[in-house]
Amino acid sequence: MHNLLNFLLKYNYWLLFVVLQVISLTLLFRFNSYQGSVFFSSANYVSGVVYSCAANITGYFGLRSVNRDLVQRNVELEMLVEQMSKRLAHYTADTVDISRLQREVLDEYVIYPATVVNNSITRSENYITLDRGTSDGIRPDMGVICGNGVVGIIYKASAHYSVVLSALNARSNISCKIKRTDYFGSLFWNGGSPKYAFVKDMPRHSAFSLGDTVVTSGHSSVFPEGIPIGVVDDMSDSHDGLSYRLKVKLFTDFARLNDVRVIASSGMEELDRLEESIGMAD
Amino acid sequence: MQTIYRLEWFVGLILLQVLVFNHIHLGEYATPFVYIYYLLALEADTSRVKLLLWGFTLGMCVDIFGNTPGMNASAATMLALARTPLLRSQTMRDSSDNFVPSIRAMGVTPFLRYTLSCAFVHSLTLQLIDAFSLFRLVPLLQRTVGDTLLTVLCMFCLDFIRRKR
Numbered sequence: 540m541h542n543l544l545n546f547l548l549k550y551n552y553w554l555l556f557v558v559l560q561v562i563s564l565t566l567l568f569r570f571n572s573y574q575g576s577v578f579f580s581s582a583n584y585v586s587g588v589v590y591s592c593a594a595n596i597t598g599y600f601g602l603r604s605v606n607r608d609l610v611q612r613n614v615e616l617e618m619l620v621e622q623m624s625k626r627l628a629h630y631t632a633d634t635v636d637i638s639r640l641q642r643e644v645l646d647e648y649v650i651y652p653a654t655v656v657n658n659s660i661t662r663s664e665n666y667i668t669l670d671r672g673t674s675d676g677i678r679p680d681m682g683v684i685c686g687n688g689v690v691g692i693i694y695k696a697s698a699h700y701s702v703v704l705s706a707l708n709a710r711s712n713i714s715c716k717i718k719r720t721d722y723f724g725s726l727f728w729n730g731g732s733p734k735y736a737f738v739k740d741m742p743r744h745s746a747f748s749l750g751d752t753v754v755t756s757g758h759s760s761v762f763p764e765g766i767p768i769g770v771v772d773d774m775s776d777s778h779d780g781l782s783y784r785l786k787v788k789l790f791t792d793f794a795r796l797n798d799v800r801v802i803a804s805s806g807m808e809e810l811d812r813l814e815e816s817i818g819m820a821d
Numbered sequence: 822m823q824t825i826y827r828l829e830w831f832v833g834l835i836l837l838q839v840l841v842f843n844h845i846h847l848g849e850y851a852t853p854f855v856y857i858y859y860l861l862a863l864e865a866d867t868s869r870v871k872l873l874l875w876g877f878t879l880g881m882c883v884d885i886f887g888n889t890p891g892m893n894a895s896a897a898t899m900l901a902l903a904r905t906p907l908l909r910s911q912t913m914r915d916s917s918d919n920f921v922p923s924i925r926a927m928g929v930t931p932f933l934r935y936t937l938s939c940a941f942v943h944s945l946t947l948q949l950i951d952a953f954s955l956f957r958l959v960p961l962l963q964r965t966v967g968d969t970l971l972t973v974l975c976m977f978c979l980d981f982i983r984r985k986r
Contacts (some may be wrong), residue, residue, distance in 0.1 A: 552869035555870055556898060556902050557873075562877075563895035567891030567950065568891075569890075589840075589886070593840050619901075657888075659887075660846075662889075666888055668888075706963055757872065
């Protein structure tokens, strides 16, 4: 007994080491999982404040390139609007009807601007922290986009900050389709380069070609239809050989995210409730 | 005074790590972990218990900012345990009992070997923990080596900065 006590006293640091490792690993397995605690993530208040201060400063560094992208995008959109309004004017004489229609389309979605305060792209599970939270109307499961394309889905929100499940996350799964032919699959990412992601479950008989644009399908209530994701860069067979697996070059430059938009669709809760009730009936 | 000086380094290194160095990924692989300099530069006769507690606290702080609870804490605790034997193996038995590990106190080569071994232990642990869900050996080793080399470079820079003061 005496010897045992001596032994424990002499090597007490081993005991401490084991205790600390157990604490670390417990934290690792509990909070790195989907049900992560807001306190131990960057959604907590202190780290949120530090990060938003830092983002205030570093935000300026990328302004030039962000600006260039925006101008480019703006020009494209202006041209598109020009074409569309010409075509609309050509097809219908009843302008009152059309403007009402446009208003109705926008009514379905509410858009909140937000700024990225923290971001990672190198881990297998990447998250993005935004400086808007529940007090600004942000709720989990809303879609997040930037000027170029899809960014991810809100995963957790505290009062003033929220964490986004980035599209660059092994757990992320976004419904998408080929813009030209409307065949749909789902977008996923499995580590590796932050510039590329994959589309799985693309049917064997689907028609597409390299260089086709991939957009969101609008099948889920998270994203409206037609938000750009990327272009098809390469294709291969899936493991079971039943479908194609497409490699997609993403439009969004995740390493340079700064200003994003959170999209809330007003029909979201209703659709979710409906799908849930089907799940229960099964 | 000593405590305040120490806290300055503690806070400074953590902020430096989470705001600057966590975002550096040279060639998608190498990230320098400057915060371990705090552990490496504690006096040579610091008790192991103290080292372990500092290591855990340090790692935990970096984790809270980096959304990785437990990862850095675990790796830094592992480093804290390994530091004493690693430091002893690089210094003469009869050298002065208490010194702050630095180039001046140890000489360039022993300091290099000391930081290299410590950084390796730390980044290997970190990468192993990170790879739990995604086991790919070659990238894992590439990352470990990249992290280690970049970290050692930073250790030398920090050592120069500390000497200037």
